[in-house]
Amino acid sequence: MGSPDTACASYLDPILERYGYRSVNLLQILREAQESFGYIHPDAVDYLMLKLDIPRTKIEGVASFYSFLHLEPRGKYRVLFSDNITDRMLGSQALMERMCRNLWAEAGKITEDGLLSVDTTSCTGMCDQGPALLLNNIALTRLTEQRVDDICSLIRQQVPLHAWPTEFFQVTDNIHRKDLLLSEGFVPGAALEAALHRGAAGMLAELEASGLRGRGGAGFTTAVKWKSCRNAPGEQHYVVCNADEGEPGTFKDRVLLNSYADKVFEGMTLCGYVIGAKQGILYLRGEYRYLLDKLNAVLTRRRAQNLLGKNILGQPWFDFDITIHLGAGAYICGEESALLESLEGKRGTPRNRPPFPVTHGYLNQPTVVNNVETFAATCHIATAGGACYADIGTAKSTGTKIMSVSGDCARPGIYEYPFGVSVRQVLEDCGATHTQAVQVSGPSGVTVAAHEFDRQIGFEDLPTAGAFMVFDRNRDLFEVARNFVHFFAHESCGFCTPCRVGTSLLRNLMDKLHNGHGSPYDIKEIENLNQLLLSMSHCGLGHTACNPVLNTIVKFRPAYEARMLHQEFTPAFDLDWSLQAARQMTGRDDNLAHLSNTEPLP
Amino acid sequence: MSKTFTLDGKTIPFKDGQTIIQAALDAGYYIPHLCHHPEFKPHGSCKLCTVVVSGHQTASCTLQPAEGMVVESETEQLNAERRALTQMLFVEGNHFCPSCEKSGDCQLQATAYHLGMMTTHYDHFFPNRPLDASHDDYLLDLNRCILCSLCVRASRDVDGKNVFALAGRGAQTHLIVNARSGRLADTDFSATDKAAHVCPVGVILPKKRGFAVPIGERTFDKQPIDAYVDSRLARKES
């Protein structure tokens, strides 16, 4: 073996070369370094410090922010079970225990032989075909006991991943209702031709007439965003497509990218044309790593078709190209300013705003950040015109919306409707019966109870980024909310005090209720925390972290009352329970090894 | 004519580029704060400095005022929420004030007094945090770190060294130092660094000099924190 330098150089040099030795690409460099070596070795950190001319603190600070990057050895096979409530409802927890039992593994740890680590991760976006897991960051779907056993033996025999049965990795679209966006017959280049014909100002006017609002959740008017960015001074303008899709229960961007990538890339190119950008970046969540090669192939084809690259469609002044940037397991990077930080190779911490990305975005230059679905929709506006688009949907919510339906229903999958569709209609179409509640737009959205099923999807009533999780009468809405609260505590970026500490406090309170120590005092505490998170948090994550609890407390009170075993405040600390570890270590479980809580302490 | 805004009804002049808190402190009005320091770039993470501007709550250390802006700070509601944030910072780390060298000189403690915090209210996290005594002149007691990043900014922007950085995410966020070993002794940190003198709590402490000023005669024993206004004054005393 040579010195650490030469050992690392062999796999790091080509990566550094590809990313131009630029520290702004640090996240991509670290991700690829890990793909080559299994984890980010301290020698690799030394080498990168040298070659990128950045301090070790920067590299370690970034690497430790992202769930999928590791500064310490992990198993050769790294298994992460998707831990969304929908995966749980399909039995993910028992399957994970089964795998641990089969392979003598302990959740959260690496096995002694270094072969395997098993853990959980936030929703992987496979809710319609779960339970799902990520194996070395590649998605596996439709787990059953049989499949878990098969996986275990493949791991035991150390079969390399590429030799595994391909059906394990199959991800299907499951489209059950198509409308405008999911219709077939889009000819690549058609929208660009139409836009060129209209001219940039004309295209912007159509966008304005369409009334299109962002599909990523916040519903900001797209034309306003594009226009402000177009008018903002800067050396370069940038187009960024937000494909972080981290909101649990959302998977429509995955389907758009899998089968309608041309529309997404063409929408980005349209935007480049309108705002005068030369570069577009797709921020693809790490969980969708398996789509990377396919998407790159689409980009290559579009370059060959003269729809990307230099002189697009023969226009000498029209240069635009797109690169793909992969995330590494951080929900917060879906927040647009955190996403920009991440694109710049930093920790995904939301920026202080103002200024906004339209004037100070990627590399501090004017940048449009839009959701995948928003870009796809602009293609239809370019071809058919804004008025035509505005005819679909409702007055304040024009066009269609793609929903990701999962949970208790016969036909989970993708449904596209004109805005204004009722919750009841969607439930009927997906074959849901005895429905107790629907979580619209994921944990940060709204819990809709049965008496509200006539409410409509749209910015006027129920805005949504796309998630539609169905819970039937047998589900315990308290446990649903508790799962969501754990999600927020896990995904808080930790930048601001209220959210960093508050989401953990909230999780602890929900666990306290779960453990049977709850009283009305705790409900009051939850309400106070919510107020604090709402008013003091730095970004949307903190603002919405209490939503699931507040919604369910009001609408499903009995689920909480069943937990409030006490009328008076009771501490979360239980003396007898905390002796559990001592009992385990001494192998005792007799009467004398237990403290009765009713006996006063000496 | 300089521009002005009002803070709790008082007229505050400001210069372009100043933040609300800078203008307020310059004019002699205290707004509670922990991660703000007049010499460093705004950070906006502790949220103690939150004020109300036209009905919206926002950190005053990151927002620039506009002519005629109406800002509220000393409201019962805001101070109650600031108190809750302070309590959160206390339970998140391990703060044993009676045995802490920084007691009486500590901004977290002084802010808690100022806000009338009587208990920590929330259940303590009791995190496992290391103590780094490797360096000859300085000690790091990370039990008390409130993640304000002042040392990070001081080392990066003033000392040009990057000795400190925040690592991890969420509740696991923690301070790291610039050495493969993870030890302060193996960094280029020095006692003369600006970063050695900015910690608002008792993390970055000089060695070989304990309790030089007796408790009872320390910075905030003499005057409450709001009497100092500018956090630099606190340091000049010691």
Ligand SMILES: Cc1cc2nc3c(=O)[nH]c(=O)nc-3n(C[C@H](O)[C@H](O)[C@H](O)COP(=O)(O)O)c2cc1C
């Ligand atoms: C915590 C958080 C997570 C978010 N995640 C996403 C996401 O995964 N995808 C997305 O498109 N927008 C997400 N957003 C919204 C973005 O900040 C931004 O509003 C959006 O990308 C703008 O695009 P649009 O106007 O096309 O909706 C998130 C916001 C917050 C606060």
Ligand code: SF4
């Ligand atoms: S609210 Fe939460 S996620 Fe947002 S900045 Fe604060 S800690 Fe980070």
Ligand code: SF4
């Ligand atoms: S060590 Fe002190 S200055 Fe540095 S982040 Fe922690 S509390 Fe702030």
Ligand code: FES
């Ligand atoms: S002082 Fe403004 S957020 Fe900390």
